[in-house]
Amino acid sequence: MLIRRLIFIITAIFLTTFTFAQNKMTPELLWQLGRVTGSGISTDGKFIVYNVSTPDIAENKSNAQSYMIPVTGGDPVMVSNPELILPSNKISPDGKYILTAEAVKVKKVFGSDSYPDLPKSNVYIFDSLNYRHWDKWSDGKFNHLKLALANNGSKVGDTTDIMPEEPYDVGEFVWSNDSKQIIYSCKKKFGTANAISTNTDIYAYDLATGKTTNLTEGMMGYDVAPAYNKQGQLAWLSMKRDGYESDKNDIVVMNGSVKMNLTASRDDIHVDNFKWSADGKRIYFTAPVNGTSQLFEVTYPGHSKALPVVTQITKGDFDVDDIIGQSGNTMIVGREDINHAKELYSVQLADGSMQQLTHVNTPTYATIGMCKTERRFVKTTDGKEMLVWMIYPPNFDSTKKYPTLLYCQGGPQVALTQFYSYRWNFQLMASQGYIIVAPNRRGMPGHGTQWNEQISKDWGGQVMQDYLSAIDDASKEPYVDKNRLGCVGASYGGFSVFYLAGIHNNRFKTFIAHDGVFDFRSMYGTTDEMFFENWEKGGAYWEKDNAVAQRSFSQSPSNMVEKWNTPILIFQGGKDFRVSIGQGQQAFQAAQLRGIKSRFIYFPEENHWVLSPQNALVWQHEFFKWLDETLK
Secondary structure (H helix, E strand, O other): OHHHHHHHHHHHHHHHHHHHHOOOOOHHHHOOOOEEEEEEEOOOOOEEEEEEEEEEOOOOEEEEEEEEEEOOOOOOEEEOOHHHOOOOOOEOOOOOEEEEEEEEEOOOOEHHHHOOOOOOOOOEOOOOOOOEEOOEEOOOEEEEEEEEEEEOOEEEEEEEEOOOOOOOOEEEEEEOOOOOEEEEEEOOOOOHHHHOOOOEEEEEEEOOOOOEEEOOOOOOOEEEEEEEOOOOOEEEEEOOOOOOOOOOOEEEEEEOOEEEEOOOOOOOOOOOEEEEOOOOOEEEEEEEEOOEEEEEEEEOOOOOOOOOOEEEOOOOOOEEEEEEEEEOOEEEEEEEEOOEEEEEEEEEOOOOOEEEOOOOOHHHHOOOOOOEEEEEEEEOOOOOEEEEEEEEOOOOOOOOOEEEEEEEOOOOOOOOOOOOOOOOOHHHHHHOOOEEEEEOOOOOOOOOHHHHHOOOOOOOOHHHHHHHHHHHHHOOOOOEEEEEEEEEEEOHHHHHHHHHOOOOOOOOOEEEEEOOOOOHHHHHHHOOOHHHHHHHHOOOOOOOOOHHHHHHHHOOHHHHHHHOOOOEEEEEEOOOOOOOHHHHHHHHHHHHHOOOOEEEEEEOOOOOOOOOHHHHHHHHHHHHHHHHHHOO
16 A cells, blocks of 8 residues: 555656646647557456557657457456457358468569579569559558458468459458358459449348349449447448549448438538447447538338438537447547647537546646637638637747648548548647648538539639638737748649649748659559549540640649749658659759759658658758747
């Protein structure tokens, strides 16, 4: 007892001392936070299982550990084998079979595949597109589902490939309740056809006959994430249009041969993820709404004539971005906001009230100042009301002037909510003394489908005016230093930086772009998912009679470099096959040849993100170093 008291006193003294020594978020502190991921609810329904990943800066990796806590809350207990206490979609409900996803060599790609007498050759041979994706070159292998007899969760005997010789990767998969079918998602298109299409379908493999049936034949967009309720109805996420990766995402349920779209009537609903209720009468889901992500429910009326009813359960300036599982009248979710990394919460389904269950990062947050966030509504140039998140430094003093950053979101059709990023971290930026202006500009879900779709085929149009409206409106405040404005962003946000550099009329004193699109023609010729380019540009640059495509390609930032006159920092990942290295190189070369102060920071082993801890810290330090040089 005495030892425990001494430990408590020493810890309290340490935290008190640390509170005075550390009063703001820093890059190092950000990369010491534990990253919480919910794994599920135990098979007995009593415990929440979750994972905490913690970066190890010295070893340049992350260490992960699993824990469990009672569903009502309590002290965490370390779990060495979480798979033993969680339900598994690999084991059939009757326990007789086990499924695994394994890489299977289907296509010849390497020189040694075609010329076995030349095993030391280093050659790739391709006859079609989709030869590389995100950060990996095709090796001729595809992830297939393998079926085997099971015994105590292990394979027994030979395995059967249920996708023999198919050059396709399996997506999500589940068992039917009677163990007679395997349901899985897959885009069964190869090569160039795969690169220009999003048409992913839901398939049913029958164990008795070995026959596979397409359950979503004629449904042309993404159909993914199949899930059964206990009553045997199958639900999945569905988009309508082929080639449009940011189409309205709805929940479709199939009961027998009848399909019902539960969320079609709500124009403002773009579903992120979902789970069936325990009784099968409703589905819980998350979706962006008004600059946040919240938990909703939609009723499932079955074969009755009643219409589905959508109800928002949670409300507040935070994001509910993960649904872990249901326990009675409580749903376990992940929740985060601009000041706090994700922790697990319980939600009372009757009234939306929430209780924090995990406290992985609570001690750290107790030692630093929090940032004030507020909603601001700005009138756009076409007369619309636009939500803008304003994030202020800790201990904000409205009588002082602060350097201010316009944040440009990527996507382009990704919601700008109360997310907590480990790179574009608003809390970290504001804690270094900057005000952040983060507009929910055109092209973001959560404000209606029309608002979301107005960006496609017009990247340099109204959305650019939205950015300028946001920063101009914020600049009216006496605490915003109009002589120290910066503009930052990645991916589409990086494109936005490059574009605004040519039209900002000396508003900004500095720019920072990460993996941004600079030249539309070379982007079209090197990116991996061509369906994205075809949809967003409206066609190819060589289609001279296609007015939409020609307008789109005319909006390339490379066409306005002669107007660049402002310092610019450019980050680029070497393994980013979505926005290839040439985009960053061209932008840096243009800035240098124009005589503009510029810096090029190249990460050879990073893709579209920065994932390794030490690289991430270099990124953060170079980010703020540049701002110190050009803005403060």
